[in-house]
Amino acid sequence: MTPPVSLPTTALIPLLNAPVELLSRLVGLWSDGLGWVGDRLGIAMLEYVFMHHAFLVGALIAVMAPLIGTFLVHRQLALIGDALAHTAFAGVAVGLFVNSLLGTGISPYVTAIVVAVIAALAIELIAETTDAYNDVSMAIVLSTGFALGAVLISLNTGGLAVGINQYLFGNLSTVSRENAVLLVVLFAIVSLVVTITYKQLLYVTFDETAARVAGIDVPWYNRLMTTLTALVVVGAMQIMGVILVAAMLVVPVAAAAQLARGFREALLASVVLAQIAVVAGITLSFNYNTTAGGTIVLVAVGVYIAAVLAGKVQSRRAGDEVPERADDAEKPTSD
Amino acid sequence: MSGESPLVDVRGLTFGYAATPVIEDVDLRVDRGEYVGIVGPNGSGKSTLLRLVLGLHEPDAGSAELLGHPARAFAERERVGYVAQDVTEDEKRMPITVSEVVLMGRFPHAGFGRVTEADRDRARDALETVGIGHLADRKITALSGGQRQRAYIARALAGEAELLVLDEPTVGVDAESVDAFFDLLDGLVADGLTVLLVEHDIGAVIEHASRVVCLNREVYFDGDPAAFAESDALDRAYGTNVRREEGGIVT
Numbered sequence: 001m002t003p004p005v006s007l008p009t010t011a012l013i014p015l016l017n018a019p020v021e022l023l024s025r026l027v028g029l030w031s032d033g034l035g036w037v038g039d040r041l042g043i044a045m046l047e048y049v050f051m052h053h054a055f056l057v058g059a060l061i062a063v064m065a066p067l068i069g070t071f072l073v074h075r076q077l078a079l080i081g082d083a084l085a086h087t088a089f090a091g092v093a094v095g096l097f098v099n100s101l102l103g104t105g106i107s108p109y110v111t112a113i114v115v116a117v118i119a120a121l122a123i124e125l126i127a128e129t130t131d132a133y134n135d136v137s138m139a140i141v142l143s144t145g146f147a148l149g150a151v152l153i154s155l156n157t158g159g160l161a162v163g164i165n166q167y168l169f170g171n172l173s174t175v176s177r178e179n180a181v182l183l184v185v186l187f188a189i190v191s192l193v194v195t196i197t198y199k200q201l202l203y204v205t206f207d208e209t210a211a212r213v214a215g216i217d218v219p220w221y222n223r224l225m226t227t228l229t230a231l232v233v234v235g236a237m238q239i240m241g242v243i244l245v246a247a248m249l250v251v252p253v254a255a256a257a258q259l260a261r262g263f264r265e266a267l268l269a270s271v272v273l274a275q276i277a278v279v280a281g282i283t284l285s286f287n288y289n290t291t292a293g294g295t296i297v298l299v300a301v302g303v304y305i306a307a308v309l310a311g312k313v314q315s316r317r318a319g320d321e322v323p324e325r326a327d328d329a330e331k332p333t334s335d
Numbered sequence: 336m337s338g339e340s341p342l343v344d345v346r347g348l349t350f351g352y353a354a355t356p357v358i359e360d361v362d363l364r365v366d367r368g369e370y371v372g373i374v375g376p377n378g379s380g381k382s383t384l385l386r387l388v389l390g391l392h393e394p395d396a397g398s399a400e401l402l403g404h405p406a407r408a409f410a411e412r413e414r415v416g417y418v419a420q421d422v423t424e425d426e427k428r429m430p431i432t433v434s435e436v437v438l439m440g441r442f443p444h445a446g447f448g449r450v451t452e453a454d455r456d457r458a459r460d461a462l463e464t465v466g467i468g469h470l471a472d473r474k475i476t477a478l479s480g481g482q483r484q485r486a487y488i489a490r491a492l493a494g495e496a497e498l499l500v501l502d503e504p505t506v507g508v509d510a511e512s513v514d515a516f517f518d519l520l521d522g523l524v525a526d527g528l529t530v531l532l533v534e535h536d537i538g539a540v541i542e543h544a545s546r547v548v549c550l551n552r553e554v555y556f557d558g559d560p561a562a563f564a565e566s567d568a569l570d571r572a573y574g575t576n577v578r579r580e581e582g583g584i585v586t
Contacts, residue, residue: 215412
């Protein structure tokens with residue numbers, strides 16, 4: 001297996017040393033805890049520290065991805081995750097390229113975040129100037145990102161192309177403690193921002209024009225949403241891989257939409273379903289030696305199909321709840 | 336009404352999406368307590384005028400003020416409620432309940448803070464006022480068109496809007512529900528709400544509104560509904576598309 005490529009992001013900013021050190025200890029504690037549980041219950045896969053990290057990272061992804069995905073899917077922007085994942089791949093390539101050229105030790109995930117965020121803002125700029133989200137411009141961003149990544153990697157001499165599979169398809173065994181810390185930081189940023197701006201994001205998602213009339217700065221929240229998507233995509237990329245990462249933004253959300261009535265309910269359900277997919281997927285992936293991203297997505301799709309069936313049963317049982325005619329609402333109490 | 340500043344104050348407004356103006360030199364003033372219906376043929380710019388009043392477009396010439404602020408400043412928007420043509424049915428399959436939608440009316444008040452129990456109470460009251468309290472936990476997409484429009488009015492009421500702006504709210508709503516819808520508006524106006532309405536149903540506007548504005552790029556008529564029905568403004572604005580029949584006016 002390829003050794004973890006990333007180096008501590010702290011090399012960039014010495015000021016962040018203390019909090020990162022603290023987070024690193026917390027990740028260590030989580031690892032000790034899982035190891036102890038595995039020991040007690042005789043779960044073989046919990047003997048490995050990389051599996052502790054994988055489960056931690058997976059659980060965090062399974063909160064972040066549906067959280068952001070719920071807003072994206074219901075604005076019919078599911079494709080943005082895919083476009084950003086492919087530009088994040090270019091970011092990885094930039095990181096590897098710069099490292100091999102200058103001998104620096106920047107984590108490719110850090111350059112991936114930078115490039116993906118820039119791409120996110122570029123997509124928003126295109127959408128704002130052309131007055132619409134455009135699947136053509138999205139497809140152009142997607143392929144440009146991937147092409148740039150491919151070219152930069154092929155330019156690289158020194159066998160780096162060998163390690164590229166882990167970025168394309170994801171890899172459990174490369175999740176280092178530093179990666180886990182980076183994920184915890186991304187998770188904290190994403191959940192904090194969504195908690196604070198939940199109402200605005202919901203309003204914009206439900207009805208953009210009404211949100212504007214209500215005085216909400218819609219372009220600003222669109223930029224925020226896309227930037228958060230970039231962060232989630234890069235965070236999830238390590239396990240899921242570039243090609244499949246967008247599935248985590250979409251599949252659990254689509255499953256939850258089959259079951260939930262309300263938005264908050266849908267958010268919660270999508271997180272629960274994503275957790276099931278991630279935990280089952282990682283476990284299966286370890287036991288059968290299959291690629292993690294693919295296994296997780298297959299489980300998620302299985303969950304989606306089950307949700308569709310359950311939703312059908314649910315709506316058949318609630319057959320008496322079909323829309324009532326308007327006469328139902330004819331007694332306003334205002335007069 | 337004297338002395339008090341108008342809720343809507345549009346002066347010399349001209350706007351076009353391309354070179355030809357859709358709206359030309361329009362003046363419109365709406366005072367507190369009025370019930371103004373804007374009518375006009377398709378493509379007459381009535382919805383565009385509404386969008387300009389709401390600050391959604393930058394005027395090419397003239398000015399649009401809402402609540403005493405330039406419309407583009409989006410100030411004090413918790414005082415404005417907005418109900419558009421209902422597009423929910425086809426375009427949105429989003430899981431969201433009626434009460435979640437109505438609660439959005441409280442969002443401009445809450446800002447980045449938490450939604451309180453008082454906010455929820457207000458949303459519940461608003462739902463009762465429009466007569467669909469019993470549908471609070473339904474999915475919004477499970478409602479009929481008329482019920483959904485009531486939910487959007489409830490959202491505006493929950494936000495304590497003083498001015499309700501409606502853009503063709505009865506499109507796609509069945510006839511009986513349209514009558515009930517206008518009865519509801521009448522009640523709200525009687526309670527002190529100011530209403531600015533764009534509506535294709537001229538008969539309904541003449542029957543319910545306290546003032547009619549007839550628009551076809553320019554203002555053809557602005558005044559009393561009865562006078563409007565008597566005037567030739569309709570024929571001039573609509574050209575030959577109007578027939579007067581015993582039951583009312585058909586376009």
